[in-house]
Amino acid sequence: MSKPIRKLLRFLISENSLYLFSALCLLLGCFQVMSGQAPGAASLKTDLPLLATFKFYEVLVVLSCCVVFRRLAIENDGLLLACIALVLFLDPTAFNTRFYSVDKSMGLAVNAVCFGLVLVNISLLRWVGRLPISRSACMGIASVAALIYFGPALLDADFSNVSFTSTLSQDHRYYFLWWGLLVAAAVGRRWIESEPRAGELSRHRIYYRYLDAVLVIFPFIILLTHLFLMEGVFSVKIYPACFAPVILGLMLLVERVVPRALDRHAGLALVGMWSAVLLSGSHSPEAQLQVAGVLVTPARFVAFLNALAGAVLYCRSGSAPFLAHSLLSGAACVAGATVPAMIDGVITLQPEPLAVIWLFSVLAALRFGRPLDVGIAGFTSILQLVRVLDLTPHVAVFSAIQLTGLWLIALGRMYDIKQLVNLTAELAGCLMLYTYVALKADRFHHDPIQAYFIFQIVGFFAMGWVFRQKSLCGLSACLGGLDLGLASFQRMQTVDFSGLARDLGGVGLLFLAFLLLFVGLVFSFRKEQLLAWLGDDRN
Structure with missing residues (x-):
């Protein structure tokens, strides 16, 4: 057996990536049957x-x-x-x-x-x-x-x-x-x-x-x-202000992984920009709530919830960004107005050209990690999110999480938080697999966003290979590279994500999911014997 094949088999058995392939086949099979x-x-x-x-x-x-x-x-x-x-x-x-x-x-x-x-x-x-x-x-x-x-x-x-x-x-x-x-x-x-403690962690x-x-x-x-x-x-x-809970929730995640990480100056700028842009789209006379005979617009309603949540989280953690979020939201609640119109000219950029600016700004933040680079990457991420809100809702969902994940990675690189960088890169790989499943299931309904997704996929490829995140990012890169290569070879105008699911069919994919789960269990039961048979991968 040649050395490359032996190393590949050793990797599959030691990391047992078959479990991931099995779960991916299950989701693809379900979506394939449901889309019929x-x-x-x-x-x-x-x-x-x-x-x-x-x-x-x-x-x-x-x-x-x-x-x-x-x-x-x-x-x-x-x-x-x-x-x-x-x-x-x-x-x-x-x-x-x-x-x-x-x-x-x-x-x-x-x-x-x-x-x-x-x-x-x-x-x-x-x-x-x-x-x-x-x-x-x-x-x-x-x-x-x-x-x-x-x-x-x-x-x-x-x-x-x-x-x-x-x-x-x-x-x-x-x-x-x-x-x-x-x-x-x-x-x-x-x-x-x-x-x-870190010294007591096993592999x-x-x-x-x-x-x-x-x-x-x-x-x-x-x-x-x-x-x-x-x-x-x-x-x-749905109003853009609905994303405010997502921001606060992800701030909780950052505080949980790296205590008081958001007390740095970048955290304050992040919360301020997110609050301003998201609340700018929430001022509408629709869906008014009548409170004590007074009609309350979504802008005041959501801003009040933002202010309350920010105050509670500040009391719990003492983190300055939570206090800033509460104060900004309280001001928006009192004013009930939108962000000045000068921001509108910037937001009117189309998603495709804005995706180019966003990709390069994020890569610059990953490369240099300076506060200015991270701030520009965060601001262009906000603009990109606001622009895709006009597209299919699924596009907005995945874009929101992807942009936030990249921003967290940039923050981790900026402050040399290796654990946060590796963790978010791994999650980005998981998300990319889930995005493939949704795209294959035609959950995006053929929106004109091919160029936008190509830029996103290229960005995730770079991230996956830079951080060497084993199973998930590697699998994402292989799947995406195959699909984009086929699309370029066939000169397709749309990115048809892999004909494998179409050829096997939903039932075939479900059968393959159970088969891979069984093989993965066999690998788990015989892991020591199989690894000993393959020998040391350094030889």
Whole structure:
């Protein structure tokens, strides 16, 4: 056996990337089957067995995690399965709105069963698998799952006659769902209660830190997707100010990973720019809330929530950016006005040319790490986010998270926070895989954004190779390079993300997902023997 092949096999077995391939095939298969027909009574014959298959796979992943982590004592594989299970818990395939849009009572019943299964699986991981899951982590996962599975009922018109929600419009109830993001980020603290000192970390203990970040980042990604889907199903209007909870939640993540990191001058500028630009789009006479006979516009309503949340977080952490966020939001609440019109001329840049400016500014921030470079990268990221809000909601979801992830990486490079850089790069690789799945499933509905996504993909390629993030970023780069190469060879006007899923079909991909999961388990059981047979990769 040649040395390159032996090194590749050793890498696949030691890191057990087959688990990631298996989960990716599952999501691709589900989206492939679901994209064949629109939600309706005719699709129930396909959707119900597909949901049962998805949940069966989820249970298999949980049981496999328990066996690998507790019986085999392989932390690397066990915690990787735990990361996959955490993503599957939160319904990344958006079955909740699919069933609810067909029949409300049936959708609510299905969502209740799925939510109960999430609680059961969390219990299995904690008490059967003996994973060191903290109570706050369990509460965080459960709170996000509750928002996902019971959010449609809150937006239902029939629910408006119940108790205190009768005084709230549908748009304002939608705002409260968005603020559930912040609640979930605040409740779910760390995966483990106490983290050992750096000198006591084993080689695979870094996965605990990945779980800490995944506990916040991936619920954000999936819950944002669900919120945008609910917008289309229930015909509610979204305002840019809805992203304010995302900003505060990600600030909580930074404070959690690197204590008091946002007390630096870059944090203050970040919060000020985000607050100003996001609140600029929230001033609208629509969706007014009547309070004591006075109509309150979304600008004042959301700004008041921003000010309140910033004040509470400042009291908890003492971090200056939270105080700045509270003061800026309070001023916007009193004024109820938008940002001066001089910013509008800058924001009117189209997404495609702005993507070029954004990409180079982010790469400059990664290369030099000076405060000015980071500030320019953050500002162009804000402009890019505001511009893509006019496109398909899924584009805005992924763009928001991608831009924020790159900004965190730039912040980590600026202050030489190696752990934060590696962690966010790894999460960016996960997000890129999820973006491939959504693109392949035609979730973007052929919007004219090919150039925009090409620039983003190139940026993530550079990031993945620079930071050498093993499985996820490497897989993202390989998939994206193959797809872009095929697109260029065929002179296609659109980027057709990989014909593999189309050739295999949804059922074939689902079968491949279970097969790869089984092979991954075999690798876990025979890992020592296989690695010994392959020998030392340095030879």
